[in-house]
Amino acid sequence: LFDTHRTNVWQGTRITITAGPTREAIDPVRYISNHSSGKMGYALAAAAQQLGAEVTLISGPVTLPSPPGVNVIHVESAEQMLAAAQAQTMDVFVSCAAVADYRPAEVSQQKIKKEQKGDDAQLTLVKNPDILKTIATQPQPPFCIGFAAETEKVRQHALDKLQRKQLQLIVANDVSDKQIGFNSDNNAVTVYWQDGEQSFAAQSKQNLANALNELFAQHYFKNKP
Ligand code: CTP
Numbered sequence: 001l002f003d004t005h006r007t008n009v010w011q012g013t014r015i016t017i018t019a020g021p022t023r024e025a026i027d028p029v030r031y032i033s034n035h036s037s038g039k040m041g042y043a044l045a046a047a048a049q050q051l052g053a054e055v056t057l058i059s060g061p062v063t064l065p066s067p068p069g070v071n072v073i074h075v076e077s078a079e080q081m082l083a084a085a086q087a088q089t090m091d092v093f094v095s096c097a098a099v100a101d102y103r104p105a106e107v108s109q110q111k112i113k114k115e116q117k118g119d120d121a122q123l124t125l126v127k128n129p130d131i132l133k134t135i136a137t138q139p140q141p142p143f144c145i146g147f148a149a150e151t152e153k154v155r156q157h158a159l160d161k162l163q164r165k166q167l168q169l170i171v172a173n174d175v176s177d178k179q180i181g182f183n184s185d186n187n188a189v190t191v192y193w194q195d196g197e198q199s200f201a202a203q204s205k206q207n208l209a210n211a212l213n214e215l216f217a218q219h220y221f222k223n224k225p
């Protein structure tokens, strides 16, 4: 039924994907962010488009070209990413972005000067909204897929997030293995759902994106009312 050569597995499906890091301003020239390259999210968007989906990619600051045929919305902060996600009509939400968990409590309107701070400086942070959880717990939520990069107890943390964020699927990768994951061109993951799991061996993010889209589509169409 789901042969891998089909080009239309997603036909007629509206998919929103978040990708890349977010950037949380400290002052006009400084920010807090992380090392996410956006490669996995961009590869997922390109693959989903090729498989017939109508794809919107909400992207944090990355250096990647827009995938052909994909509607790309560029954002910087987690709050902007949430607003962009909430503005979409979607059947499937794929939350691949490495969202900054915290942002500076105050953004200085002027460049912060050392003279004001002295030898020690503190930055007060506040928690960012959980974009995925917000979308997954709204009334009539889309089919929601999360990602989890973990350094230990990968299965336990992934299943906990699946439950806590009310997701249909979560894609987990072990980032203690330096060869794969963040910033790499390759990735190995395990996908978990309520009563099952499937592992994908290390491979290019392009190949993995195709395989993941096939699995996502199987689950989406199986669970679709
Ligand atoms: N996520 C999100 N908004 C946030 C934080 C995370 O949408 N503010 C999404 C990520 O895109 C990912 C999933 O939630 O799909 C899990 O992200 P992760 O950082 O692993 O989980 P957290 O809930 O932030 O927990 P922690 O970082 O403490 O492990």
Ligand code: CA
Binding pocket: 099, 100, 101
């Ligand atoms: Ca986090």
